[in-house]
Amino acid sequence: MNSPSTSRTDATTAGQTTLLTSHKGVDLHAATALLVMKDRLEGGHLLEGLFRCEMHSFWGGESGVSIARLLDVGRYFNPNKHHYGHFTLDGAEASWLDRTPAGNTLDPQWPGSAVGTDLETETMEQGRLYDLLLGGESAPGITPVDVVSFPLGQEGPVLSGVLWRLLIRGEADTALEAGRMLAVASGRKEGLLINPHMEAWLAASR
Amino acid sequence: MAFCDESFSPIDVGGYDDLSLATYLKEHGLTLAPSEARKVAELLGRDPTLTEMTLFDTMWSEHCSYKSSRPHLKAHLPTSGENVVVGPVEDAGIVDFGEIDGKRYGIIFAHESHNHPSQVMPVEGAATGIGGIVRDVYCMGGEVIATLDPLRFGWPDRESDSDDEAAHRVDIARQVVDGIWQYGNAIGVPNLGGDVYFHHSFNENCLVNVVAVGLVEQDHITHSAVPKEAAKEPYDLILVGKPTDWSGMGGAAFASATLDAEAATENKGSVQTPDPFLKRILSVANREVLAMARREKVTIGFKDLGAGGVSCVTSELADAGGFGCDVDVQLVHQIADLPARVCACSETQERYGLAVPARLTEAVLKIYNEDFALPSLYEGASARRIGKVTVDRQYILRWGDKILCQAPIETITEGIRYDREVELPARPDVAADERLPEAPGDRIADEWLALMSHPNVASREYIYRHYDPEVQAATILRPGEADAGVIAPVEGSRKAVALSADGNPLLGLADPWTAGAAAVLEACRNVACVGGEPAAITDCLNFGNPEIPASFGQFTEAVKGVGDACRQVGCYAKPGAPLPVISGNVSFYNQSSTGRSVAPSPIVAVVALIDDYTHCRSQRFKDAGDIILMVGSRLPEMQGSLYLDAGFQAGRPAVPALDFDAARCEIRGVIELVRAGVVSAAHDISDGGLAVCLSEMAMGQEAGSCHGADIRIPEGQAHLSVREFLFSEAGGFLVTLAADDLEQAVDILDTAGTDWWRLGEVTAEPGIEVATAAGESLFRLSVTDMTKAWQTGLPRLLGGSKAENAVPDPADNGDEAGHQDPASCAAAVNLQAKPRVAVVQLPGVNCEEESRRILKASGAEAEIFRWTRSPDELRVFDGFLIPGGFSYQDRVRAGAVAAKDPLLRVLLSAEAAGKPILGICNGCQVLVEAGLVPGIEPGAVEVALAANRYPGRRGYHSRWVGLEAVPGARTPFVEGLDGTFPLPIAHAEGRFTHEDPGFFSRLESDGLVALRYTGLGGRTDAAAGNPNGSLLHVAGLTNAAGNVLAMMPHPERAAQLRHVPEDLPHAWGRLRQAAAGDFNLLESAGPGSFLMRRLVELC
16 A cells, blocks of 8 residues: 555645545445436436545645645545545636535636645556546546535635546536436435535536 | 465465564564564464464454463453353453343443554544444344443643644544544444543553443343354354455554554554444344344354454354364455455454354345345445354365465464563652642632643533434433433333443553552442442553563553452442453553653443432532532542642642542442432542532533532541642542431441541532631632633633634523423323334434334334335335434435435325324434425425534534424424423534525425424523524424424434433423432423324324
């Protein structure tokens, strides 16, 4: 097992800094949600896969909390269970804490450049780390739809939430709509992952 | 692949010199010394395989083999007695609880430490500590009825300007608490206490000890051994639970080495991964398996998997029964591609091993895999046959045809022994008349007030409010209410169990023998305060490196102290017989690489028996005019006291001598007082001495009303300085009683042979007035001020200024205007027929049993309906209760997955048909996510239950709150529910919310808000009126037809008067107080009965 410090970058930036963690083994939340969505939700037949990262994000360099501390306190990262990726996005000055983005489009550049991981460092250099944390590259004919969700009313400085990747059969434009419908819980047969009455979310097809 | 990995490779032990052998062992994660590795080869008569070496690494670890401690434990600790059903030879001890309705019960008791894991991975470490100890109790065949958590943390404040680690130490403390509630609350076991100390010696090594207590019918006890019947018929070995993975590999060895800060990160891999959801499912399924075995009249062996995993459980099960076994690791369910030795030795959590007759194997597998659907609930989880019992005393571990380990079984299990060098701690001579210089006397009141906010005195409420003390609905006294937790675990019986865990690290530093003995005495005093008769103890002995003679000397002295006290204080029911030690644990190497070891920390837990719980009282003053008696002399010796540790000076700088004879008489005297029903409050004198004891009795809990006291130093104690009298920690008690009971009390105390003094009286005014023996007033302290200091101490340190500021001001009880008249809830149910009510058991709920019990008492034919049954079978019921817990592990979000369960379709139909549905806590979350409430458009998700919002704290919150029915609510559930009434809450996500803040106003005007939070007593702060930040203080919603009620508070935990806390500032609390001693009244309806009964009435 790699030590979390082997390839960690403690530097902070003026933009947005994000820690993503994914499960090394089976992520029970994602596995259960996939079964429920496929079997019990309208549009579930379009869903080919579901992956999940826990997300912790902050803005503005030194005013935030360093990734090193997030890893060290152990609240966010358990080396027995998790892989992690540390990303920075330059120029992302506007914190999501300051607005309530319900259903808006996720910046296509998000979460930015990979600067640290417990996985092989080549994955950072090759720009594959983000996908690797979310189950790897998707098969032809499958569109990944990424949905970031987080509870409304968080005070910061760290914004914590969940990044879901829905693998939807179909092209990007239709997949994004299908993904939104499957993600946002509006009824017993409509949506599961987000309760819009307490969570904000951003979505994008990749 | 496993069949070609190095697990099978013989290690050429003879071919290595010591240095290269040490290197090889370290490279493979083994902590055996080279000499021990050679001993393994010698025992086997050949080179061991890497798997065998790994197995011996675990079995010979200090954690498993007690290789340093065993001779001393055997020499000093009494372990037998007439009341001992199972001594310290299995996973847990059992002590007799007596006969109730023709059944003989036992109390199971186990005690463990998870110190190293909690230091490097606090959440996981603390959680798996609970996970391990409750498995120890479950595998004795019983139900776990309580846990306790003695915790020791580093200093929570900066020790100097250059101290940058304070935040990390606070993180550890907070996360240990998180781990405890995240695991303990989910498995449905009440947390009844423990204790918490902060000290700089724990800066690099926190101590996380865990105690679990169980109840078992003695006819149902199972043993951690293959039964003797295996000699007559074939027995299989079954493994059930989580799929084996890498987690916890080398955990026992890790726990048996000095904690190196630099290695902390790499050791994180040795910390197991907990899963309380799976544990809960397994616990319920195990119950069915054991019941089936009883029906079939077969004996089974049952043992949990801990250190050493599959290899350890199979070898120990077989050896304990006098058998051998043949285990095929290839059959072990696992995550993909594990090396064979990992599969054999990993300490993956949430697993049990069973030895069952081969003819029952399929039936057992069916219960786990089909009836409880383990594989569908947790990927890779299942029950599997992994081997068989043999009669040849050989232990064979194989991968298909390939042998991993083959040896005489006793070779594996026997362990090794060390005769460690001992250097006894020095005891300095202190002249009899030597005294520390004291500050001017007028500072005493300031010192007293300062002590109240000291981290080791301040209220523990900030911590224990994270824990669920009331699940199972059997709790009589909760943390914070008395010196001991009390639970009455058998329905309809007066018999109860009192529990306490104690140990003083300051005394440990001063004198380890005294610390060991004093821990026993204090634990016994604590249970005596509630009338508990000490029946047995467990100990967890936490020390530094046993290879260092001075550290080992501290250990041997402490063990001796524990044993001496057990013999001297004795078993209450059998005068002259020692108090038996029925279980325990030794934790060494609590030492950092810098050489600093923890304060010697013998921690003792006691289980005590109570014949009649109705006499158990809270520790707070009840009525002005009550007489205060002090039992036990104050002494001038102050060494090891909190007063000195806080930086003040007084007294003789020596450890107080323990007078066992006096302590025994005092403990017995107080037990007799409580049993006679003459005590209105009792509290033991310990940390902070009489001053802190008196304060804690005067201060109101949760900002409830305060009392005061006028005390005068007794003539017989006038030889002491005022500081010695107030702050001496010599053991003793304060008890209060009504003046009419004084004569009887004096008779009891004199008969018991105690030294006692009349100290003064309880006053209505919240001030403590102290006078000399001559009656000269010394000073007066405001109880309101000390309450504020006491209650804000820990919130400030652990939660910051927001948490500190959120602590409410002490308040008056207020009048009872607007309170519900308790008599209005006592009406009998008048039903024509018994309606059938289903308690819907979704996977992970944990309140189904008490909900069924209360519904039955309310007139229903109540039945637990398991999720694996056909939804069609649910349609026939007349009403439905969705109980609390963690359905589907709260995956995705609380209630979200359950809301899509096919059973909910039935509930939607039932709602449309007008049948009543009550959702409580997690059941409320399910009904919200399923769109049954508010149900403006049935089935639509219209509101949310978000994470609690409370200043300066996060996570779970359990407390009693005030509630009221909302006028105009259009549901018959709350019709006739007049005035405010109290119920407990226990949740992490209970905040009713909506992105449009005005939405709930519309719900309220539409009559869909059924219940809301109100203040309790005189409390007007936000926390009392709204414990989780719900919009409009909403606590419960209904639907348009009014036949569905979704509420976060727990009425089933308040269905009887005995459930209500005595100190609750409400008419119900005062009724509870007045009912002391009256069994029939205490068993009668409580404030939650109305709603439970209404569900039945509406069917």
